[in-house]
Amino acid sequence: MKAPILYRISSVLLLLFAAGHTFGFRQNNPEWGADAVLGLMRSVHFDAQGFTRTYWDFFSAFGLFFSVFLLFAAVLAWLLARLPAEALARVRSIAWALAMSFVAVTALSWRYTFTTPIVFSMVITVCLIAAAWLSVEVS
Secondary structure, three states, X not given: OOHHHHHHHHHHHHHHHHHHHHHHOOOOOHHHOOHHXXXXXXXXXXXXXXXXXXXXXXXXXXXXXXXXXXHHHHHHHHHHHHOOXXXXXXXXXXXXXXXXXXXXXXXXXXXXXXXXXXXXXXHHHHHHHHHHHHHHOOO
């Protein structure tokens, strides 16, 4: 398989991951018993450098930050897929940086999340590592 195909696969998976994360991370299943915690996160207001915020605001912001990162990674993977082989070989440090960031995402997913994000991050990581490896071999 060639690097551009792996980057395109990664890009589509990243878009799906971003959509799932964006629409799912603030959901609450009553079976989890988290209603009281979420209520407190929303109800306790405090001053943060001149802004009135809640822990729910921080939770939402950091979750949305991750969604933005996933969208950026999807765009970057798509752009890498469009590069000619010679150009892709010249920017292999970018390809490896993207792949290594997803090694970290996979490790964090494994430690702190559940099956769906673990599987998405693992498959994306494998595709990005393989694509970066193949971009190095281009002559």
